[in-house]
Amino acid sequence: MESFSGQVGRRIPQEWTSSRPRAQRALELADRLRRRIGAGDFDEGVPEEIALAAEMGASRNAVREALGLLREEGLIVRRRGVGTSVVRPQYGHGLDRLAGLAEILADSGTVTNEVLAAEVVAEVPEPFAARLNLPAGVPAVYIERVRRLNGMPLSLDITYLTGDIGAAVLDGDLAGRDVFALIEEATGAPLGHAELTVHAANANTDVAAVLDIPPGTAIFTIERLTHLADGRPVDAETLHIRADRMALHATVHRGRTTRSS
Amino acid sequence: MESFSGQVGRRIPQEWTSSRPRAQRALELADRLRRRIGAGDFDEGVPEEIALAAEMGASRNAVREALGLLREEGLIVRRRGVGTSVVRPQYGHGLDRLAGLAEILADSGTVTNEVLAAEVVAEVPEPFAARLNLPAGVPAVYIERVRRLNGMPLSLDITYLTGDIGAAVLDGDLAGRDVFALIEEATGAPLGHAELTVHAANANTDVAAVLDIPPGTAIFTIERLTHLADGRPVDAETLHIRADRMALHATVHRGRTTRSS
Numbered sequence: 001m002e003s004f005s006g007q008v009g010r011r012i013p014q015e016w017t018s019s020r021p022r023a024q025r026a027l028e029l030a031d032r033l034r035r036r037i038g039a040g041d042f043d044e045g046v047p048e049e050i051a052l053a054a055e056m057g058a059s060r061n062a063v064r065e066a067l068g069l070l071r072e073e074g075l076i077v078r079r080r081g082v083g084t085s086v087v088r089p090q091y092g093h094g095l096d097r098l099a100g101l102a103e104i105l106a107d108s109g110t111v112t113n114e115v116l117a118a119e120v121v122a123e124v125p126e127p128f129a130a131r132l133n134l135p136a137g138v139p140a141v142y143i144e145r146v147r148r149l150n151g152m153p154l155s156l157d158i159t160y161l162t163g164d165i166g167a168a169v170l171d172g173d174l175a176g177r178d179v180f181a182l183i184e185e186a187t188g189a190p191l192g193h194a195e196l197t198v199h200a201a202n203a204n205t206d207v208a209a210v211l212d213i214p215p216g217t218a219i220f221t222i223e224r225l226t227h228l229a230d231g232r233p234v235d236a237e238t239l240h241i242r243a244d245r246m247a248l249h250a251t252v253h254r255g256r257t258t259r260s261s
Numbered sequence: 262m263e264s265f266s267g268q269v270g271r272r273i274p275q276e277w278t279s280s281r282p283r284a285q286r287a288l289e290l291a292d293r294l295r296r297r298i299g300a301g302d303f304d305e306g307v308p309e310e311i312a313l314a315a316e317m318g319a320s321r322n323a324v325r326e327a328l329g330l331l332r333e334e335g336l337i338v339r340r341r342g343v344g345t346s347v348v349r350p351q352y353g354h355g356l357d358r359l360a361g362l363a364e365i366l367a368d369s370g371t372v373t374n375e376v377l378a379a380e381v382v383a384e385v386p387e388p389f390a391a392r393l394n395l396p397a398g399v400p401a402v403y404i405e406r407v408r409r410l411n412g413m414p415l416s417l418d419i420t421y422l423t424g425d426i427g428a429a430v431l432d433g434d435l436a437g438r439d440v441f442a443l444i445e446e447a448t449g450a451p452l453g454h455a456e457l458t459v460h461a462a463n464a465n466t467d468v469a470a471v472l473d474i475p476p477g478t479a480i481f482t483i484e485r486l487t488h489l490a491d492g493r494p495v496d497a498e499t500l501h502i503r504a505d506r507m508a509l510h511a512t513v514h515r516g517r518t519t520r521s522s
Contacts, residue, residue, distance in 0.1 A: 040465065089460070190515050192514070193513060195510070195512050196509075197353075197508050198508060198510075198511070199504055201479050202478065216296060216463070216477060218479035243461035249456070252357065253454045254359045254454065254490075
């Protein structure tokens with residue numbers, strides 16, 4: 001931010017005539033730009049500051065500050081002579097194989113987890129109880145974690161685990177490890193398979209605050225039910241994942257010749 | 262909507278004191294509720310009208326009208342004595358097999374396509390040209406379609422096809438058929454595989470208008486590159502899919518025993 005000392009008599013920039021503080025306007029403009037980036041408006045490149053200021057009804061200074069904020073977030077890169085371009089989500093989550101976040105991102109940095117809850121609960125919400133085949137009144141282990149890569153929030157994971165395996169996981173290093181790895185240590189055997197349902201959702205206020213994004217930002221919400229090798233469901237999760245930092249990848253094959261219209 | 266004839270002397274409801282027309286307020290309230298539904302706020306059930314009115318700072322009449330709009334859209338169901346609940350996305354798109362929309366939804370109704378563009382273009386945007394291995398200046402076939410199930414918009418598909426196969430697809434029934442089926446008819450052989458990258462994005466104004474959702478609503482944006490059986494890329498697409506109507510499904514297996522942290 002520039003210093004404004006000793007500028008008496010200088011022409012007052014248009015943006016100063018508003019009653020909102022300048023920093024606030026830059027933050028709001030950054031929010032609007034973040035949404036447009038998420039919507040793919042700038043996939044071919046971000047317009048020049050002057051053009052963007054005109055397009056967004058803002059001052060050039062506000063645009064410059066807002067772009068500075070987005071650059072600090074790693075959402076855009078600005079190169080002299082080349083212009084400003086959008087950084088696509090850096091991290092990919094494959095949908096071809098069952099894996100935990102720390103496994104997937106082992107080459108990208110350090111995954112750490114802020115444990116918001118880790119406890120035995122008597123009341124399991126109906127959608128999770130149904131997926132885990134838990135009769136009413138049977139307790140389960142509840143874990144809620146914010147997962148960070150190199151300190152940046154990537155996802156908020158809500159996890160319900162059944163019985164003894166859940167109890168063993170509670171004793172594990174929840175701040176540093178994937179739940180999958182802890183389950184496999186507890187059972188001494190690799191996990192089996194998982195069913196995933198992927199949603200795109202507008203982050204609500206609570207999730208947005210935890211993930212450090214504006215409310216309404218598009219995120220992935222993934223329901224994942226993981227089974228032991230013998231088929232028993234053991235781990236029902238809802239994962240809220242920042243879509244500006246992570247994309248999902250899959251390779252699919254044509255199973256059979258189809259001629260349907 | 263109630264009739265207000267012959268109501269002279271009736272106490273004026275609070276909402277009438279605003280200058281905005283009543284229908285407009287119900288539409289705005291429906292937009293806010295739609296976002297909250299997308300954010301999962303009502304997954305355990307939608308509160309009663311009175312509670313919702315207090316929570317949203319709206320009149321009970323406005324809430325009733327807004328819920329009526331959402332019911333017409335198929336986003337919620339209201340049952341007397343049971344209450345109001347959110348309808349999860351009705352249609353699933355499997356990520357286990359390469360398939361077109363009409364194939365996937367063959368049992369759910371009739372897929373029809375509004376063809377917005379279908380032409381040979383000399384200029385292929387760089388991201389599509391790169392994926393198709395097209396040298397600069399080589400033309401391709403460009404197809405843009407709004408895809409509807411039983412008349413409801415589900416997705417906006419942007420498609421670039423290479424050479425002769427694209428030309429043959431242009432001659433096909435683009436309003437009634439999957440592009441995959443048309444490619445396979447043109448080549449006389451089943452397709453090979455496809456790479457998918459799935460993003461969650463806030464719909465921009467243009468996409469939102471086509472898909473009939475408020476701007477900013479979370480949608481899937483899928484980049485899909487489909488190859489012939491011999492491996493040659495033939496079909497590069499960007500699909501913008503309504504996430505309130507469609508979820509993505511996958512079953513994944515534990516590839517190997519992993520002990521990474």
